[in-house]
Amino acid sequence: MIDFQYVRTTDIEAALRAGTAPSAKYVAGGTNLIDLMKLNVERPGHVVDINDLGRRNPSLSMIADMPGGGLRLGALARMRDVAWDARVRERYPVVSQALLLAASGQLRNMATIGGNVLQRTRCPYFRDTAMPCNKREPGSGCSALSGINRTEAVLGVSDHCIATYPGDLAVALVALGATVTIRGPGAGDRLIDFASLHVVPGTHPERETTLRPGELITSIDLPPLPAAKRSLYLKVRDRASFAFALASAAVAVDVQSGKIQDARVGLGGVATRPWRSTEAEHELIGKPVSEHTFREAAEAALAKARPHRDNAFKVLLAKRTLVRALTEVTT
Ligand SMILES: Cc1cc2nc3c(=O)[nH]c(=O)nc-3n(C[C@H](O)[C@H](O)[C@H](O)COP(=O)(O)OP(=O)(O)OC[C@H]3O[C@@H](n4cnc5c(N)ncnc54)[C@H](O)[C@@H]3O)c2cc1C
Ligand code: SF4
Numbered sequence: 001m002i003d004f005q006y007v008r009t010t011d012i013e014a015a016l017r018a019g020t021a022p023s024a025k026y027v028a029g030g031t032n033l034i035d036l037m038k039l040n041v042e043r044p045g046h047v048v049d050i051n052d053l054g055r056r057n058p059s060l061s062m063i064a065d066m067p068g069g070g071l072r073l074g075a076l077a078r079m080r081d082v083a084w085d086a087r088v089r090e091r092y093p094v095v096s097q098a099l100l101l102a103a104s105g106q107l108r109n110m111a112t113i114g115g116n117v118l119q120r121t122r123c124p125y126f127r128d129t130a131m132p133c134n135k136r137e138p139g140s141g142c143s144a145l146s147g148i149n150r151t152e153a154v155l156g157v158s159d160h161c162i163a164t165y166p167g168d169l170a171v172a173l174v175a176l177g178a179t180v181t182i183r184g185p186g187a188g189d190r191l192i193d194f195a196s197l198h199v200v201p202g203t204h205p206e207r208e209t210t211l212r213p214g215e216l217i218t219s220i221d222l223p224p225l226p227a228a229k230r231s232l233y234l235k236v237r238d239r240a241s242f243a244f245a246l247a248s249a250a251v252a253v254d255v256q257s258g259k260i261q262d263a264r265v266g267l268g269g270v271a272t273r274p275w276r277s278t279e280a281e282h283e284l285i286g287k288p289v290s291e292h293t294f295r296e297a298a299e300a301a302l303a304k305a306r307p308h309r310d311n312a313f314k315v316l317l318a319k320r321t322l323v324r325a326l327t328e329v330t331t
Contacts, residue, residue, distance in 0.1 A: 008049035010056045016185040020214035021046040029111035032119040069224030075114030075217045094231035098172040101235045114217040123163035135205040150310040155271035161205030170274035175250040175266030179221040185214045198273035227254040227262045234325040245269030247318040249325035270318045277301040294326040
């Protein structure tokens with residue numbers, strides 16, 4: 001374990017100032033950061049514990065109704081609390097399901113919404129400091145390209161990194177069109193679409209988000225969306241529990257008289273970032289509810305897939321997962 005300075009405060013501005021120190025990292029539930037520190041993958045010089053910020057800023061850990069019908073999830077709200085919230089379950093079932101299919105009960109008690117969406121890839125080479133990895137050490141190479149790449153991504157990949165974004169919640173959030181509120185040191189709030197939070201690796205896999213140094217996510221807003229009431233998260237994994245997705249689909253569909261009025265599609269387990277498929281949505285909207293429509297949407301969603309040696313199976317798996325999710329949500 002490396003030496004680091006530890007700061008814990010109830011004052012958000014003090015936390016933000018501490019967060020700008022060189023190689024500072026915020027810690028919320030710690031279930032990802034501490035894990036990576038133990039592996040020597042993360043080596044922060046300063047660890048800024050944000051768990052007490054909710055005492056002076058209750059909105060950071062609350063789930064609150066928004067004017068117009070949306071819901072605000074405080075960044076420090078625990079995965080468990082959001083998953084079981086009656087409003088989330090009724091108005092955004094896809095969010096509740098994505099959370100309940102993620103990690104374990106113990107982890108969900110500890111882990112936060114902000115930390116969950118910012119968790120880092122489970123690429124085995126990223127987590128093994130003996131192996132070259134462009135994400136961990138820019139310019140060192142990508143071991144997964146020629147190594148065992150069964151769990152890696154097929155969408156949004158580059159010649160520098162093919163690591164899968166691992167989380168479940170983010171797939172639901174990108175499909176719903178959520179908004180992220182971010183607070184920077186000495187600055188007010190800035191709002192971005194959830195879809196703009198994570199970036200594809202390109203030539204800089206070490207850059208994973210559009211957050212600026214020291215910025216803190218304070219909340220995530222779920223928009224009022226009629227389709228969200230009829231939404232579903234389907235996750236396929238190697239074993240029935242406690243495993244990351246090989247492929248997953250977050251779908252929300254508004255159907256009137258057998259015709260699809262609105263559709264939202266997110267894919268997980270197959271892409272380098274939480275993946276919204278506007279191509280699939282385009283194939284669905286205005287079409288009748290039918291297996292043919294769903295198959296067309298799945299083909300469109302995976303049309304740009306770029307598999308590697310061991311993960312070609314994910315293309316078919318993702319298509320089938322999406323078709324099944326759409327079938328279940330419209331039945
Ligand atoms: C065995 C195991 C199985 C798992 N299975 C799944 C799974 O199936 N699906 C899934 O989705 N997840 C899974 N996870 C991951 C788990 O859900 C995450 O570790 C957890 O959600 C992270 O939340 P946290 O609050 O503990 O984050 P932390 O570890 O505290 O932080 C994670 C990262 O986010 C940053 N951060 C945290 N909060 C903020 C904020 N408000 N603003 C800015 N930066 C912030 C930290 O600096 C850090 O870089 C699993 C984890 C384990 C250990
Ligand atoms: S896929 Fe990305 S995270 Fe994995 S070894 Fe290659 S560069 Fe590193």
